[in-house]
Amino acid sequence: MNLQETLAGIPLFKGLTGEQYDELAMIVVDQEFGRGRTIFSEGDDGVGFYVLISGLVKIYKLSPEGKEQILHVFGPGEPFAEAAVFAGSSYPAHALALQPSRVFFFPRPAFRDLIKANPSLAMNMMASLSLRLKRFAHMIEDLSLKEVPGRLAAHLLDLSSSQGEAEQVQLQIAKAHLASLLGTIPETLSRILTRMSKQGLIAVDGQNIRLLDRDQLEDLAAGESRLG
Amino acid sequence: MNLQETLAGIPLFKGLTGEQYDELAMIVVDQEFGRGRTIFSEGDDGVGFYVLISGLVKIYKLSPEGKEQILHVFGPGEPFAEAAVFAGSSYPAHALALQPSRVFFFPRPAFRDLIKANPSLAMNMMASLSLRLKRFAHMIEDLSLKEVPGRLAAHLLDLSSSQGEAEQVQLQIAKAHLASLLGTIPETLSRILTRMSKQGLIAVDGQNIRLLDRDQLEDLAAGESRLG
DNA sequence: CGCTGCGTTGAGCTTCTTCAACGATCGTGG
DNA sequence: CCACGATCGTTGAAGAAGCTCAACGCAGCG
Numbered sequence: 171m172n173l174q175e176t177l178a179g180i181p182l183f184k185g186l187t188g189e190q191y192d193e194l195a196m197i198v199v200d201q202e203f204g205r206g207r208t209i210f211s212e213g214d215d216g217v218g219f220y221v222l223i224s225g226l227v228k229i230y231k232l233s234p235e236g237k238e239q240i241l242h243v244f245g246p247g248e249p250f251a252e253a254a255v256f257a258g259s260s261y262p263a264h265a266l267a268l269q270p271s272r273v274f275f276f277p278r279p280a281f282r283d284l285i286k287a288n289p290s291l292a293m294n295m296m297a298s299l300s301l302r303l304k305r306f307a308h309m310i311e312d313l314s315l316k317e318v319p320g321r322l323a324a325h326l327l328d329l330s331s332s333q334g335e336a337e338q339v340q341l342q343i344a345k346a347h348l349a350s351l352l353g354t355i356p357e358t359l360s361r362i363l364t365r366m367s368k369q370g371l372i373a374v375d376g377q378n379i380r381l382l383d384r385d386q387l388e389d390l391a392a393g394e395s396r397l398g
Numbered sequence: 399m400n401l402q403e404t405l406a407g408i409p410l411f412k413g414l415t416g417e418q419y420d421e422l423a424m425i426v427v428d429q430e431f432g433r434g435r436t437i438f439s440e441g442d443d444g445v446g447f448y449v450l451i452s453g454l455v456k457i458y459k460l461s462p463e464g465k466e467q468i469l470h471v472f473g474p475g476e477p478f479a480e481a482a483v484f485a486g487s488s489y490p491a492h493a494l495a496l497q498p499s500r501v502f503f504f505p506r507p508a509f510r511d512l513i514k515a516n517p518s519l520a521m522n523m524m525a526s527l528s529l530r531l532k533r534f535a536h537m538i539e540d541l542s543l544k545e546v547p548g549r550l551a552a553h554l555l556d557l558s559s560s561q562g563e564a565e566q567v568q569l570q571i572a573k574a575h576l577a578s579l580l581g582t583i584p585e586t587l588s589r590i591l592t593r594m595s596k597q598g599l600i601a602v603d604g605q606n607i608r609l610l611d612r613d614q615l616e617d618l619a620a621g622e623s624r625l626g
Numbered sequence: 627c628g629c630t631g632c633g634t635t636g637a638g639c640t641t642c643t644t645c646a647a648c649g650a651t652c653g654t655g656g
Numbered sequence: 657c658c659a660c661g662a663t664c665g666t667t668g669a670a671g672a673a674g675c676t677c678a679a680c681g682c683a684g685c686g
Contacts, residue, residue: 239538253532254528297484300486313541
């Protein structure tokens with residue numbers, strides 16, 4: 171697959187003309203990061219943004235005591251650090267490859283020129299930023315208004331819908347990472363998984379989880395009920 | 399002040415040409431909302447976005463049990479609900495006027511046409527969305543990695559810097575609203591304000607708060623220390 | 627006057643975290 | 657091939673932070 175074809179497969183760049191893909195191809199930098207490698211750190215100069223081509227990347231914040239809050243885990247096709255291109259000048263969080271990852275890097279000045287000249291690219295970018303905003307709003311809501319079992323249930327149902335409404339979902343990330351994504355710690359997550367299993371809501375087998383009682387999971391996710 | 403002048407005073411629209419202000423003026427709808435009036439509700443059809451001209455507006459989520467989490471309190475000059483223009487089709491949260499407010503409403507289709515034809519407007523919009531994204535990321539970090547005293551300290555220092563580094567800051571909103579903005583409840587906020595006063599960090603007089611020990615407030619805000 | 631919105635304080639309880647120990651798995655180098 | 661360390665997960669006991677419930681105070685205003 172050549173560069174232009176790869177670019178055309180990225181949702182952010184959908185609907186562009188062949189010429190526009192050529193322009194993108196001219197400024198893109200193809201990079202690889204091994205598992206556990208840092209892509210950028212909070213406070214680093216925001217020199218451009220990325221699109222993940224393959225692999226898995228986490229975006230996270232750290233507290234002074236070392237506790238981590240994952241803001242997002244990105245899979246193939248997703249852009250990250252776009253905000254750094256348009257606001258402020260430094261990355262507001264850390265980015266690290268959870269799996270060996272291939273990313274396309276777009277340098278800030280060249281990309282700004284491109285987007286200024288391409289309204290449909292700008293519209294795509296605004297849609298992407300807006301979607302991200304919605305997800306963050308959802309995350310704030312979850313952290314503040316739901317307890318951990320509710321957040322977990324919501325996450326499992328999200329996974330199910332993104333994995334084709336299957337009864338069995340795949341976490342994709344280690345449980346320790348899931349804990350950080352849900353705003354808690356591994357111990358607490360482990361206890362809650364055990365509790366939900368005992369109550370017949372789910373069945374856990376490593377990173378595979380079967381959703382046995384969707385109705386009750388949905389009640390939990392809505393914050394309408396407690397886990398006895 | 400005529401319409402074009404008012405538009406020119408809005409940061410989102412800065413740097414546009416006179417002709418562009420005329421175009422904006424043609425699609426804008428001038429609206430007023432009394433104190434306590436709902437501007438839109440979560441799930442409503444996202445028919446456009448708003449810029450607050452005067453007054454005070456809160457954007458918030460509600461849990462099924464009625465607990466509220468304020469995502470943002472907007473003052474004059476700030477746009478809100480922009481995300482609804484570019485992603486999804488419904489508002490993802492509620493908006494309510496905390497004070498009598500005047501807003502400019504921009505209908506979605508007309509504004510999309512406008513922004514597609516005006517690259518500098520698009521760049522401004524992307525900057526605005528990106529800034530919002532940063533603030534949300536910060537809020538997630540606070541909710542997850544800091545305790546309530548830390549969030550309060552961070553908020554007070556934010557207020558101080560936006561109010562000209564004054565020793566005395568003005569909350570602008572009721573303490574019950576501040577509690578919701580910080581992801582807690584009025585009782586807890588009240589207790590913490592009392593505690594911080596007794597320890598000489600601040601002095602509270604209604605909505606006026608004097609910052610007596612900036613160093614220690616900054617430690618708290620960074621999450622590096624606890625409130626004895 | 628009495629209502630309503632707003633704030634404070636106390637007692638008890640739930641949830642979550644901390645600290646500590648332990649078990650399983652896996653890849654690597656001796 | 658086994659041993660070792662590293663990563664990851666689980667479980668228990670104790671403690672802290674924050675929430676719920678309830679009562680009360682106080683100011684503004686119809």
